[in-house]
Amino acid sequence: MSEQEKSAEAALRVCWTLSKHQKPFSDSEIMKECMLEVASALFGERKDVVAAIQSIPMSARSNTRRMEILATDIKSSLLELLEKAPCYAIALDESCDVVDDEQISIFVRFFDVENKIFREELLAILPLKGNTRGEDLFKAIDKFINNSNIRYDKIVSLSTDGAPAMIGKEKGVVKKIRDKNPSLISYQCIIHQTALCGKLSATLKEVMDSLVQLINFMRSHSSLQHRKFKKFLSECDAVYSDLLQHNNVRWLTKGQVVERFWLIKDLLANLGYAGSKEALRVHNKPAQYANCGFSEGYSEIFKCVNIELQGNGKLICDLIQSVSAFRRKLDIFEKDIARHEFIHFPTILEYKKENSEEDVAVFVRFLSDLRDEFATRFQDFAEIEKLSQFLKFPYQVDASAEWTDVAAKLFSVSKSSLQVEIIDLQEDISLQIYKTVSTEEFWGKHVSEKYENCKKVAINLATMFGSTYICESSFSKMNFSKNTYRSRLTHDHLEDILCISCTPRTPNFKKLAQDRRCNFSH
Helix, strand or coil: CCHHHHHHHHHHHHHHHHHHCCCCCCHHHHHHHHHHHHHHHHHCCCHHHHHHHHCCCCCHHHHHHHHHHHHHHHHHHHHHHHHHCCCEEEEEEEEECCCCCEEEEEEEEEEECCCCEEEEEEEEEEEECCCCCHHHHHHHHHHHHHHCCCCHHHEEEEEECCCHHHHCCCCCHHHHHHHHCCCCEEEECHHHHHHHHCCCCHHHHHHHHHHHHHHHHHHHCCHHHHHHHHHHHHHCCCCCCCCCCCCHHHHHHHHHHHHHHHHCHHHHHCCCCCCCHHHHHHHCCHHHHHHHHHHHHHHHHHHHHHHHHCCCCCCHHHHHHHHHHHHHHHHHHHHHHHCCCCCCCHHHHCCHHHCCHHHHHHHHHHHHHHHHHHHHHHHHHHHHHHCHHHHHCCCCCCCCCCHHHHHHHHHCCCHHHHHHHHHHHHHCHHHHHHCCCCHHHHHHHHCCHHHHHHHHHHHHHHHCCCCCHHHHHHHHHHHHHCCHHHCCCCHHHHHHHHHHHHCCCCCCHHHHHHHCCCCCCC
């Protein structure tokens, strides 16, 4: 490579690092200053090193152009990988940015046949300037899919947040995509459904609302009060130095909010916030603390299952397994409270004397209703759940069991061939040594095309998104990138930044530098 090409490669690497961390384009000039200072400290009078760094084009405008080049390379290579993929799954969600522009986040999960691994990548961020009805969302999505030469018949599943615009029976996005692909499997995000199941009953909701209002009152009634409150907790050597403010948008953190309150409740009782009706309502009724104790224990348990469901790269079978385990735990929790043992809700024991049979009946009824709600909401995943054992433990399934009917129905494979192949696979000694590898690696790298139907079912199943968590995480990055200080960031540049920050792949910097006409003057 020439000196110019080396400088261009260095500039591309700097731009890539900045975009990965969602930093402003102008920060490249600051990085150049830092490198010059480092070179001066490490190499002293080596003028050649300083000259090489100074020749790297790192102005904000140059950095913008290079980011466009990197993002274009990532997008084009992604479309090439999708063209070779046997199938792919889509996750859709929508949110507003800092200037109230509606953004549709589209993520794709697919099997990379070249590297034999499963990938999750941002496919597009689509802006909506006007209405956000189902037909408006589909129009934007359909235009992008057609322009990108993405095939509808390859979409095996579609995961959404369950909003009416997404799942409407007549004009929803799911309905219109299913018109183009009748075999599409669609479902609502498992994390969202779990949160909807966990809504409290009227009595417990009143207690929780009062508790949250009390916490928010102490946390943000006034700056002076907040400073005094933190000083009080510090002087008392409390477990936590502050409470967490809560609102409905932060529904995943409600368990942490209640947990903090519960651990420092005895200190808070001595403060006596006369200006808060919620404080009087909670502190003056000991029975309310029993309800708070149950809410705290329940929130902690629910927080654990929510955290277990979060994360990138999780198989849908793993999420269904977590939900099934939680449903079984609800039986134990219900019996525990009905027998007045409270081994799973030790916080209630602190106020056992104030517990009436009526309070216990409320707790038992809530857990019973919660179990029924889970059973109703997760009926859509019953068929996929039957395939979980095949995907995770193919050596233990019965070739004549019901799962073969489900696989043949969902993924259009021959039932007879599937039954024969699974027996051959179970008797294949060469595959026995791969029992300890991950599920994705086993099916992607070690199972040969000899087991065509088995592999097709496994890859389709492992491709499916279980939630829209990855879309939610992209909105966090979007809000970090397009903030109040960068509110004029164009949509194209916002999409380029998110495309780079969300991809696990790295472009060929040398090739990009050599393909371009490098010039020191920019």
